[in-house]
Amino acid sequence: xxxxxxxxxxxxxxxxxxxxxxxxxxxxxxxxxxxxxxxxxxxxxxxxxxxxxxxxxxxxxxxxxxxxxxxxxxxxxxxxxxxxxxxxxxxxxxxxxxxxxxxxxxxxxxxxxxxxxxxxxxxxxxxxxxxxxxxxxxxxxxxxxxxxxxxxxxxxxxxxxxxxxxxxxxxxxxxxxxxxxxxxxxxxxxxxxxxxxxxxxxxxxxxxxxxxxxxxxxxxxxxxxxxxxxxxxxxxxxxxxxxxxxxxxxxxxxxxxxxxxxxxxxxxxxxxxxxxxxxxxxxxxxxxxxxxxxxxxxxxxxxxxxxxxxxx
Amino acid sequence: xxxxxxxxxxxxxxxxxxxxxxxxxxxxxxxxxxxxxxxxxxxxxxxxxxxxxxxxxxxxxxxxxxxxxxxxxxxxxxxxxxxxxxxxxxxxxxxxxxxxxxxxxxxxxxxxxxxxxxxxxxxxxxxxxxxxxxxxxxxxxxxxxxxxxxxxxxxxxxxxxxxxxxxxxxxxxxxxxxxxxxxxxxxxxxxxxxxxxxxxxxxxxxxxxxxxxxxxxxxxx
Numbered sequence: 134x135x136x137x138x139x140x141x142x143x144x145x146x147x148x149x150x151x152x153x154x155x156x157x158x159x160x161x162x163x164x165x166x167x168x169x170x171x172x173x174x175x176x177x178x179x180x181x182x183x184x185x186x187x188x189x190x191x192x193x194x195x196x197x198x199x200x201x202x203x204x205x206x207x208x209x210x211x212x213x214x215x216x217x218x219x220x221x222x223x224x225x226x227x228x229x230x231x232x233x234x235x236x237x238x239x240x241x242x243x244x245x246x247x248x249x250x251x252x253x254x255x256x257x258x259x260x261x262x263x264x265x266x267x268x269x270x271x272x273x274x275x276x277x278x279x280x281x282x283x284x285x286x287x288x289x290x291x292x293x294x295x296x297x298x299x300x301x302x303x304x305x306x307x308x309x310x311x312x313x314x315x316x317x318x319x320x321x322x323x324x325x326x327x328x329x330x331x332x333x334x335x336x337x338x339x340x341x342x343x344x345x346x347x348x349x350x351x352x353x354x355x356x357x358x359x360x361x362x363x364x365x366x367x368x369x370x371x372x373x374x375x376x377x378x379x380x381x382x383x384x385x386x387x388x389x390x391x392x393x394x395x396x397x398x399x400x401x402x403x404x405x406x407x408x409x410x411x412x413x414x415x416x417x418x419x420x421x422x423x424x425x426x427x428x429x430x431x432x433x434x435x436x437x438x439x440x441x442x443x444x445x
Numbered sequence: 446x447x448x449x450x451x452x453x454x455x456x457x458x459x460x461x462x463x464x465x466x467x468x469x470x471x472x473x474x475x476x477x478x479x480x481x482x483x484x485x486x487x488x489x490x491x492x493x494x495x496x497x498x499x500x501x502x503x504x505x506x507x508x509x510x511x512x513x514x515x516x517x518x519x520x521x522x523x524x525x526x527x528x529x530x531x532x533x534x535x536x537x538x539x540x541x542x543x544x545x546x547x548x549x550x551x552x553x554x555x556x557x558x559x560x561x562x563x564x565x566x567x568x569x570x571x572x573x574x575x576x577x578x579x580x581x582x583x584x585x586x587x588x589x590x591x592x593x594x595x596x597x598x599x600x601x602x603x604x605x606x607x608x609x610x611x612x613x614x615x616x617x618x619x620x621x622x623x624x625x626x627x628x629x630x631x632x633x634x635x636x637x638x639x640x641x642x643x644x645x646x647x648x649x650x651x652x653x654x655x656x657x658x659x660x661x662x663x664x665x666x
Contacts, residue, residue, distance in 0.1 A: 412655030
């Protein structure tokens with residue numbers, strides 16, 4: 134059985150690069166954003182003071198029980214992912230309480246079993262952070278815009294990802310910090326049908342607790358409504374009916390199908406991290422339980438992550 | 446430190462003029478569980494009165510320093526005599542924003558690099574807690590006393606002071622001291638072989654952790 138397109142045609146050829154990939158307008162926009170970010174890293178606007186560099190690196194090991202976001206337990210694929218990452222940026226102090234950070238980052242994901250999912254993500258973020266006064270306990274707010282280009286071994290998954298995020302937070306005790314956020318994300322793929330042209334918005338709350346001076350424990354909950362890309366067998370596509378949209382073949386899992394659907398996702402997370410090296414390093418372990426629902430279907434994922442961070 | 450030494454020497458001279466020879470007092474501060482207490486300020490006020498009984502730092506005394514290196518304050522605890530001046534040089538290549546909300550001294554030095562032009566005068570007794578408005582984990586303390594005789598313990602919980610013989614009231618202060626400083630008071634007669642030994646209880650004092658967690662959430666970024 135082949136993947137069935139929503140317009141009832143049968144067989145899909147492998148993902149075809151659409152004009153949007155080579156769209157001059159898109160390329161120009163992306164280049165301009167990247168150039169501006171790089172230029173800003175090495176120049177100082179007249180109205181701002183450069184205050185410090187950001188140089189971070191890290192390595193994550195992830196075990197995901199459902200990397201294909203399958204609605205069917207029998208088709209859920211698990212895999213291990215190794216992800217080195219690095220970022221470099223500058224911080225500009227605009228006023229005594231407001232700072233602008235411009236950061237470029239790169240990340241590589243290497244899948245142990247499904248190597249067609251290997252990908253490199255290159256992007257950047259501009260973030261404005263404001264403290265409402267002096268001292269540890271004043272509230273702060275942060276607004277950020279990020280863009281990333283994801284280049285995957287599976288051409289289907291090549292895309293640009295845009296995110297706008299707003300956060301507010303506060304230390305409520307020397308040991309406890311809380312913050313809440315809203316994020317809008319948009320993925321711009323380059324295939325026809327536009328399986329990876331999805332977007333969504335999410336709200337989250339986070340609480341961090343200092344267990345000891347070096348051990349931080351955090352819990353979080355987020356709720357997202359929007360598009361998610363899943364993969365399943367051609368047989369299951371027929372069962373999903375209208376839930377599955379923009380269906381096309383997905384060779385990363387063999388002769389399977391990729392599709393997107395509008396789901397509501399709740400995610401609960403916990404993390405413990407330990408700081409060492411005069412506060413420049415931390416190691417951490419985390420667990421996330423993700424559940425997505427649409428119509429009469431749902432799926433869950435258990436995601437374990439461990440890693441190490443370095444911050445200059 | 447230079448200022449406190451000058452003041453102590455002046456006090457010693459006053460004692461020497463009266464025919465007394467300076468004595469070394471060995472200081473030790475431990476917790477109730479026997480652990481050495483680092484950065485404990487031990488200070489002594491003479492019960493004899495006169496030039497030894499306290500007062501303010503001499504005019505024109507050296508300016509003390511609390512430095513900022515690698516996004517941390519150096520030293521963590523600095524005792525000074527009342528009326529002393531302290532500078533806050535920034536030896537990082539980034540800006541810091543020093544502030545204190547303590548009753549003994551409320552002040553702020555907005556974002557700067559290098560050394561501020563004017564030092565801060567500490568003219569009230571008590572503890573001054575320092576922070577940085579950019580780097581929430583940075584913390585240090587200045588403790589203001591009204592006597593020229595004071596010292597800070599090292600990692601082994603020990604230190605020593607040279608002072609004229611006589612009767613003194615010794616006290617200890619620490620950023621994590623549980624209970625008021627006055628409750629640590631001991632009357633000690635300074636003479637050859639004198640020792641000032643303190644056992645104190647410490648409470649937990651928290652400060653934000655510097656190292657990042659995996660989630661790019663709150664904090665100074």
